[in-house]
Amino acid sequence: MIFLFYNDYGFLIEKWRQMSSFKDLRIVDNFYQTSAFFPMPTVIISTLADDGSTNCGAYSLVQPYYVAGKEYYAMLLECRNSSNTAQNLIKRKKCALNFIYDDKALFKQAVKLGFPGDTTAEKMKDCIYTLEDGIRAEEDPNGSYPKVIQECFQVFECTWVDSLENCEGTQPLPEGQDHYELDKYNDFNGITTPYGAHFILKIDKILMKEEQYNGIINGVTAKDFPNIPVDYGYRDSKNFWYTRTPNNFLYKPIGELLPIRETSVASVQYAAKRIDPEVQFTDEACAKLVKVPRIFLPTVLKGCVAWAKENNVTLVTAEHMDIINDKRSKEKGK
Numbered sequence: 001m002i003f004l005f006y007n008d009y010g011f012l013i014e015k016w017r018q019m020s021s022f023k024d025l026r027i028v029d030n031f032y033q034t035s036a037f038f039p040m041p042t043v044i045i046s047t048l049a050d051d052g053s054t055n056c057g058a059y060s061l062v063q064p065y066y067v068a069g070k071e072y073y074a075m076l077l078e079c080r081n082s083s084n085t086a087q088n089l090i091k092r093k094k095c096a097l098n099f100i101y102d103d104k105a106l107f108k109q110a111v112k113l114g115f116p117g118d119t120t121a122e123k124m125k126d127c128i129y130t131l132e133d134g135i136r137a138e139e140d141p142n143g144s145y146p147k148v149i150q151e152c153f154q155v156f157e158c159t160w161v162d163s164l165e166n167c168e169g170t171q172p173l174p175e176g177q178d179h180y181e182l183d184k185y186n187d188f189n190g191i192t193t194p195y196g197a198h199f200i201l202k203i204d205k206i207l208m209k210e211e212q213y214n215g216i217i218n219g220v221t222a223k224d225f226p227n228i229p230v231d232y233g234y235r236d237s238k239n240f241w242y243t244r245t246p247n248n249f250l251y252k253p254i255g256e257l258l259p260i261r262e263t264s265v266a267s268v269q270y271a272a273k274r275i276d277p278e279v280q281f282t283d284e285a286c287a288k289l290v291k292v293p294r295i296f297l298p299t300v301l302k303g304c305v306a307w308a309k310e311n312n313v314t315l316v317t318a319e320h321m322d323i324i325n326d327k328r329s330k331e332k333g334k
């Protein structure tokens with residue numbers, strides 16, 4: 001009897017040791033807002049309504065999609081397919097992603113714009129945002145583009161890439177219908193479920209307010225960061241929860257230093273010798289690459305070799321490396 005007791009006790013201690021520090025929460029529809037705290041941006045999407053006026057809808061499920069290595073850059077939007085935004089994108093393809101500043105009145109307006117079912121005229125009647133032409137409209141005065149919102153630190157002007165997953169023929173919803181009933185739903189672009197849609201949005205222009213623009217071009221310091229409202233994902237039937245960045249020098253963004261790991265000149269030399277038999281690197285040139293993470297070294301060396309061949313250089317020196325670097329930063333600036 002005593003033996004059994006000790007055995008059970010030992011089993012319980014072992015079980016307690018193995019227990020996770022987390023609870024297992026059931027995953028339900030809209031898990032990011034019903035079962036999670038998920039930091040998200042507050043984006044007002046402007047699109048063109050049937051009468052040519054600008055419609056504004058509030059969105060958070062907006063994130064970078066193609067970030068490098070494609071012919072274009074793209075964002076992804078996930079939204080209700082019966083929304084004004086989805087229907088306008090299906091019909092006219094153009095939108096602007098407006099990132100509002102952190103301000104109580106601006107956020108209150110965003111939440112008002114989030115009420116489902118309002119028509120463009122109803123929602124825009126008392127809207128406090130100031131609408132102005134974007135850069136696309138300036139550059140193409142005969143084209144039709146949704147207006148952009150002035151009270152923003154940045155705006156991405158975008159076009160829906162309907163050629164992905166054969167969405168060119170996507171039909172708008174007939175009047176009065178609140179969802180799609182299709183034989184087959186798409187996987188990642190267009191109408192993806194009876195009530196849902198995904199839009200891959202090519203970025204045509206990034207519009208930046210002067211303060212942030214100057215920061216990015218000249219080197220960002222803490223003062224150049226805009227105050228941004230971050231919504232928590234989680235919402236309940238009464239409140240939309242979000243957090244503010246207090247405009248106080250004590251609460252400015254904090255820079256966490258990136259780790260600097262230098263490889264040895266010898267290991268750069270080793271890789272440089274083998275990259276191309278026709279192009280070699282001096283020791284001083286190799287020394288300029290010690291901060292490049294090892295995984296990127298072949299790509300960086302190949303870039304240098306391409307430049308050397310273009311310029312009939314067979315021995316890359318430190319001065320050449322400076323020219324290559326300068327070219328890179330100029331390209332970045334462009």
Ligand SMILES: Cc1cc2nc3c(=O)[nH]c(=O)nc-3n(C[C@H](O)[C@H](O)[C@H](O)COP(=O)(O)O)c2cc1C
Nearest residue numbers: 057058059060061079080083084085111114115116
């Ligand atoms: C801050 C905020 C974020 C929202 N994010 C989304 C979202 O990412 N996707 C979505 O379908 N609805 C989202 N909604 C709800 C939409 O705003 C709502 O469906 C609204 O009717 C859309 O406006 P529209 O019909 O003019 O496009 C959000 C609402 C708020 C207030």
